[in-house]
Ligand SMILES: Nc1ncnc2c1ncn2[C@@H]1O[C@H](COP(=O)(O)OP(=O)(O)OP(=O)(O)O)[C@@H](O)[C@H]1O
């Protein structure tokens with residue numbers, strides 16, 4: 661069950677497993693007054709290399725969907741597959757390993773470690789995944805370079821601008837070379853110019869083959885993705 665599914669050969673053409681396959685996902689939260697049905701049977705397919713924007717009104721379940729795909733939260737019913745592997749029904753250890761190997765997550769408010777330098781923020785995920793410090797540092801510097809932050813390596817997040825902090829958060833999500841980049845309103849805390857810069861960066865990453873699912877409230881940002889998925893009341897709307 662834990663082995664990755666081999667690519668299937670159909671008519672001599674090798675097909676990769678989908679990047680993400682969600683079927684009948686349901687998630688209900690217990691709340692004081694009445695249970696909140698955040699996901700009410702979500703189906704979603706994302707191909708490898710796709711750049712998908714997820715939009716919809718506040719409270720419709722966008723963050724919950726991203727969290728269950730990342731294995732940060734569990735579905736009550738339904739199945740979640742990432743790169744051909746079932747994510748639902750796994751224990752915490754398996755999920756932690758899975759996230760280190762497959763998932764890069766970017767949050768609206770950056771979630772950086774404030775007390776350490778930009779470089780150390782990027783070295784840590786590699787070291788946690790078992791890399792030697794030297795190798796983790798070399799890859800961290802490559803990613804800083806890629807995101808135009810080389811001259812900020814020794815600075816702490818507090819002295820960076822909002823846009824630079826978000827680029828650093830994206831750098832950290834990318835440093836372990838994830839199968840899937842998930843971003844929950846990555847431009848939400850930025851002005852519109854800063855938001856479009858982050859969008860450009862995502863488009864560039866998409867151009868190199870990175871699979872991306874990005875939640876956004878901004879129609880302008882969503883328009884830059886390859887496809888938009890609309891959610892409403894815990895479901896994906898059919899186009
Ligand atoms: N941990 C939780 N406990 C209880 N209720 C929750 C929890 N997380 C989410 N919810 C509820 O589930 C519903 C969906 O929340 P979710 O955060 O997925 O919405 P969203 O589409 O991301 O909204 P927004 O655009 O405001 O970020 C909401 O009604 C929310 O209050």
Ligand SMILES: [Mg+2]
Pocket residue numbers: 722723724844
């Ligand atoms: Mg949300």
